[in-house]
Amino acid sequence: MAxxxxxxxxxxxxxxxxxxxxxxxxxxxxxxxxxxxGNPLHHLDxxxxxxxxxxxxxxxxxxxxxxRIKEDSWIIDGNYQRSLPIRLERADTxxxxxxxxxxxxxxxxxxxxxxxxxTRPDMGEGCPERFDWEFMKFIWNFNKNNRPGxxxxxxxxxxxxxxxxxxxxREARDYLRALEEQKEEEVA
Numbered sequence: 001m002a003x004x005x006x007x008x009x010x011x012x013x014x015x016x017x018x019x020x021x022x023x024x025x026x027x028x029x030x031x032x033x034x035x036x037x038g039n040p041l042h043h044l045d046x047x048x049x050x051x052x053x054x055x056x057x058x059x060x061x062x063x064x065x066x067x068r069i070k071e072d073s074w075i076i077d078g079n080y081q082r083s084l085p086i087r088l089e090r091a092d093t094x095x096x097x098x099x100x101x102x103x104x105x106x107x108x109x110x111x112x113x114x115x116x117x118x119t120r121p122d123m124g125e126g127c128p129e130r131f132d133w134e135f136m137k138f139i140w141n142f143n144k145n146n147r148p149g150x151x152x153x154x155x156x157x158x159x160x161x162x163x164x165x166x167x168x169x170r171e172a173r174d175y176l177r178a179l180e181e182q183k184e185e186e187v188a
Contacts, residue, residue, distance in 0.1 A: 013039070016091065019097070076106075096158070096163060098147070105139050109136075112131055117129065
């Protein structure tokens with residue numbers, strides 16, 4: 001992890017990747033970031049899942065991502081670690097939500113209860129929210145099974161990418177608040 005680059009330069013963000021454990025708040029943060037930046041927002045869950053919780057093939061996922069990253073500006077929300085290098089090759093900013101598993105699990109359970117049997121706006125059509133033990137185990141084991149791979153990919157990211165590493169929800173809130181204040185000053 002020593003090689004991972006962290007900064008707060010505040011440079012213009014045009015191509016943004018938002019990653020982290022399920023339940024960490026990536027989609028909520030991405031929606032708020034879209035409001036501030038005006039960048040088009042793409043939720044990978046919405047693009048990858050077909051009705052009935054059928055996941056598109058890796059080939060189709062890659063094709064979809066390669067189309068999105070051609071755009072001049074974007075926010076792409078979602079892990080999908082296998083294909084993260086596709087996004088990183090064009091990204092200028094990464095937001096990495098690196099929260100404790102208990103917080104992510106709590107938030108995911110809360111989301112399941114509040115959206116039960118409804119499809120969230122950031123999820124594929126025909127994929128209503130539901131409880132799934134495998135998904136809960138994925139969240140519980142994310143820091144052990146997935147986090148090291150994410151960090152390795154970020155360590156190998158192309159030079160010049162700004163990486164914001166949030167370890168607590170307050171850091172993400174403070175970042176958004178500062179960005180909103182900066183935008184207000186620019187407008188005034």
